[in-house]
Amino acid sequence: xxxxxxxxxxxxxxxxxxxxxxxxxxxxxxxxxxxxxxxxxxxxxxxxxxxxxxxxxxxxxxxxxxxxxxxxxxxxxxxxxxxxxxxxxxxxxxxxxxxxxxxxxxxxxxxxxxxxxxxxxxxxxxxxxxxxxxxxxxxxxx
Numbered sequence: 001x002x003x004x005x006x007x008x009x010x011x012x013x014x015x016x017x018x019x020x021x022x023x024x025x026x027x028x029x030x031x032x033x034x035x036x037x038x039x040x041x042x043x044x045x046x047x048x049x050x051x052x053x054x055x056x057x058x059x060x061x062x063x064x065x066x067x068x069x070x071x072x073x074x075x076x077x078x079x080x081x082x083x084x085x086x087x088x089x090x091x092x093x094x095x096x097x098x099x100x101x102x103x104x105x106x107x108x109x110x111x112x113x114x115x116x117x118x119x120x121x122x123x124x125x126x127x128x129x130x131x132x133x134x135x136x137x138x139x140x141x142x
Contacts, residue, residue, distance in 0.1 A: 026063030028072075031086045033061040035079045050074040 036046050047057040059065040076083045
């Protein structure tokens with residue numbers, strides 16, 4: 001998932017194609033807001049540093065406006081984040097992965113758990129055959 005809308009979210013365009021109309025500006029705005037807050041920046045400060053007005057930044061963060069590529073790049077540079085971090089969900093790390101998996105397992109039915117087990121078993125087998133002795137090493141202290 002991320003900034004690209006799924007086929008069900010698309011208003012126009014061919015299924016599988018990615019165009020400007022397919023961008024999810026609300027997602028991008030949310031990611032910009034999250035990164036800004038993580039860096040303890042106000043909207044006014046980020047806007048000034050990116051060369052836009054605070055109102056424009058507010059509209060970007062709420063997904064009420066389409067931002068241009070130059071503005072997008074300037075915001076990413078000011079936030080010191082790769083552009084893809086603003087376009088795609090960040091991968092989970094360490095304990096967050098375990099917590100997320102445990103939450104999903106806890107909410108799954110027995111039938112769903114069987115499907116998950118089959119998919120995981122097949123994935124691990126395939127990785128072992130195609131990547132060569134692929135092993136998922138436990139984290140230290142596990």
